[in-house]
Amino acid sequence: MNTDSDFEIFMVATPGLESVLCAEAQARGFTNPTPVKGGVTVAGGWPEVWRANLEMRGATRILARVASFRAFHLAQLDKRARRVPWADFLRTDVPVRVEVSCKGSRIYHAGAAAQRIQRAIAEELGAPIIREAPEAGEPGVSIKARIDDDLCTISVDSSGESLHKRNHKEAVHKAPMRETLAALFLRHCGYDGREPLPVVDPMCGSGTFPIEAAEIAAGLKPGRSRSFAFEQLAGFDPAVWQSLRGAGTVTEPAVRFYGSDRDAGAIAMSRANAERAGVSAWTDFRQHSVSDLVAPEGPPGLVIVNPPYGARLGTDRKALVPLYHALGQTLKQGFAGWRVAVITNEPSLAQATELPFGEGGVSVSNGGLRVTLHLTGALG
Known part of the structure; x- marks a missing residue:
């Protein structure tokens, strides 16, 4: 080679x-x-x-x-x-x-x-x-x-298994978001880890968004814990590969990254995944409902959430409207200056938040469902 x-x-x-x-x-x-x-x-x-x-x-x-x-x-x-x-x-x-x-x-x-x-x-x-x-x-x-x-x-x-399999997230909640898609959504929202912006996910599931944001801020390489197909190719140089893996430095983030969920099992999963990923010192996971969500101290940042939607979890769409409405009210009342990203497959559920989303929104396929990321500017 x-x-x-x-x-x-x-x-x-x-x-x-x-x-x-x-x-x-x-x-x-x-x-x-x-x-x-x-x-x-x-x-x-x-x-x-x-x-x-x-x-x-x-x-x-x-x-x-x-x-x-x-x-x-x-x-x-x-x-x-x-x-x-x-x-x-x-x-x-x-x-x-x-x-x-x-x-x-x-x-x-x-x-x-x-x-x-x-x-x-x-x-x-x-x-x-x-x-x-x-x-x-x-x-x-x-x-x-x-x-x-x-x-x-x-x-x-050259990859082998899909790159979302990073080998440090073992516990997975129902209907999880892949790390690769989470990373692209964060970047689409303007988050690249260079500015001290906290990230909050009030329905964090297995913790993908806060963990991903913490890794980005710390400069951790996503492929650090796994092997790849290219290691089986002719001419592969283990010494060059090890130097690549060891290059760069890990920087302690200036802010923390927060996840919450009403499900105690989800919080246990998130904490375990953060520990395996090496970011537990920079993440905070707590069990409580959306209506009990409070903005963390410090500068405003990004709230990003992938709430349940009917086809995703087998839930009646109309039954979810109160949840989305409660989310929107909590954020409007307590998160002034924060930007909000909500991912859902139903425009009516996004509308139920009564949040001031911009026009359009990026639309992608996630697990066979067409979903849209709706994004606000800084809340007043």
Whole structure:
């Protein structure tokens, strides 16, 4: 593996938040970040691939685009797949899985295309082929081929498991929000950890928002506790990787991050997760209802909340209106100067808060549901 040559790196984003992920990539110093449908492209070599997995909070996974060629039929795909320098990045002792998607191309049978690429890898390199995705901890690397308008792009999935699995959040409450999406929502709300802004989540579940905000403020790397698929690639340099993991410093945040929930089990989960993440000293989780919420002392910051909504927890939507109304009243009365972000799939529930949300709001898919983040300016 040549660690000096540059190629295209694709950071997979939650659709609808590509520009937010692009801003993060720019802030982290990646070269030429460009938002495209479904993600962000940057230029770099393998060390940048490793760093992206380690440092990018909003990316779902990191793909290294290692080859691209035209293929108009299966025989041509077979021939050109054999020219890919597989030995530059794949090992003969690590199983390989091939996934193919076809769109607007003369090659339209993804299964047949996958067989051709599998055969090319097996015969040219000698690596074993597996049909199923490797389980957590098992050896195996995934090759993703996209055939779009007869152009075949070959990528290596350098992440393995989705990057929201950070390996320090074991306790999960019902209907949790993924850390990657939480990070993008926080950045969309203007929170990047550089200013001393407290974050409050009055329905914190397993603590994702306060923990994520505390990690950002402290400068903790999101991938610090887990392993990645790229560690099984040819030419992987453990010494360079360890230097990347050890770079940077952890800074004690100037403010604290707060979560509350009426469910005692949720608070126990949040505290345990904060302890595993190494941010328990900077987070405060308490059990109480929304109506008992009080703004913490200090400067105003951001209230961000992912309340229950009907389709998410199997609750009747009309039964939730009083909860949303109570949330809005509590915030309007006690959180002057704070900005508020509410995530829900029902516009009527957002309206029930009677909070002064701006027009529009970013809309994304979360767990198969279309949800919108509604954001206010500073409350009067």
